[in-house]
Amino acid sequence: MSENPTGGPQLPQERRLVTAIPGPISQELQQRKTTAVARGVGTMLPVYVVAAGGGVVVDADGNSLIDLGSGIAVTTVGNSAPRVSSAVAEQVAAFTHTCFMITPYDGYVEVAEALNRITPGSHDKRSVLFNSGAEAVENAVKIARAHTKRQAVAVFDHAYHGRTNLTMAMTAKNMPYKHGFGPFAAEVYRAPLSYPFRDSGVDGAEAARRAVDVIEKQVGAENLAAVVIEPIQGEGGFIVPAQGFLPALAEWCRANDVVFIADEVQTGFARTGELFACDHEGVVPDLIVTAKGIAGGLPLAAVTGRAEIMDAPHVGGLGGTYGGNPIACAAALAVIETIESEGLVARARAIGKLMHERLTAIQAADPRIGEVRGRGAMMAVELVKPGSTEPDADLTKALAAAAHAQGLVVLTCGTYGNVLRFLPPLSIPDHLLTEALDVLEQIFKDT
Structure with missing residues (x-):
């Protein structure tokens, strides 16, 4: 393994304790x-x-x-990677904001093009940019509902998807994320995850059948807009589903016209030893949600997916004042270049x-x-x-x-x-x- 491949600032790369922690x-x-x-x-x-x-x-x-810790998987390329620092400084000197929905700029378009290129699958794609993982997850659900004309959403045991009202409903753990903050959004249903350490020999295919059985009986495919899952769970315990679990879920979704959404907020951008965690089993999601490592510490998130699904919402139905901020876009392009070139x-x-x-x-x-x-x-x-x-x-x-x-x-x-x-x-x-x-x-x- 090479030493500090992304360069980084001229800080001594040493553990040094001069006081008690904290000092x-x-x-x-x-x-x-x-x-x-x-x-x-x-x-x-x-x-x-x-x-x-x-x-x-x-x-x-x-x-x-x-x-x-990398700021919870955010500074994957380093806290001050040279390309990112330079790109951000150059963009700050040019302009900090115009709002892409008012007077657009090429950085947003370039990030969308890059995401369409590097995310799983060779199909025609579109992307939309937001500020945080939770905001992107919530918008992925909006897009799926607009496309399918259905309302229900299936998520999994141990899931974490964010702190907005909808994503709190999608998140499994009560403390500290949900306690005292209800009532939560409706039409969110929970299915059992593949958890090999606690599954007593249940393989991926069997775990998928178990999850699908719960979904079909408690929700019904005809009512289901989307299945949303982290390919490797984050806050839930870094749970890696048994091999075959994710492909079987994706196949069931395709067979039932349910949108398969991969929440790769924590797993994306080289973190797991593939560009995206779905790539480990060749899973191609309909929509993929990214954030955290996307921009080296700048607030940015995205939903990328099949063009026919992404284009379902009406014009003006997606967006936000800061979504795809030009400084964050410059950082994201530098992050992708750093990952690929180094x-x-x-x-x-x-x-x-x-x-x-x-x-x-x-x-x-x-x-x-x-x-x-x-x-x-x-x-x-x-x-x-x-x-x-x-x-x-x-x-x-x-x-x-x-x-x-x-x-x-x-x-x-x-x-x-x-x-x-x-x-x-x-x-x-x-x-x-x-x-x-x-x-x-x-x-x-x-x-």
């Missing part, structure tokens, strides 16, 4: 946050960042932490191979690791009580806290709160990733 300056800033920012906005690791790049984030106290799909595979080998070795010595799973630079471990599949959320919290104290930015997830997830930027150098895994291995021994 005194970060603690002071956190106190200010408490009095200025709404309580509902949580902070997992209150170190206040002043610089980031390559595989590190540097805080206000001078600590340099190894980044295994071989970042292969880089994600190499990172995944290294992480899987090391995490599996840790698992062999620790019965609390029920499963190591994921693809590419999207890896996770599910933590359980030894000898069982009983989730151990307390252990997960303790391990995450220990990692944070040792200068590793790691995230947790999962319906049961018992999954440690790892999303390193593809710009992380080898020596830094290896050090992070060394530290993690010692933390497992000590906790």
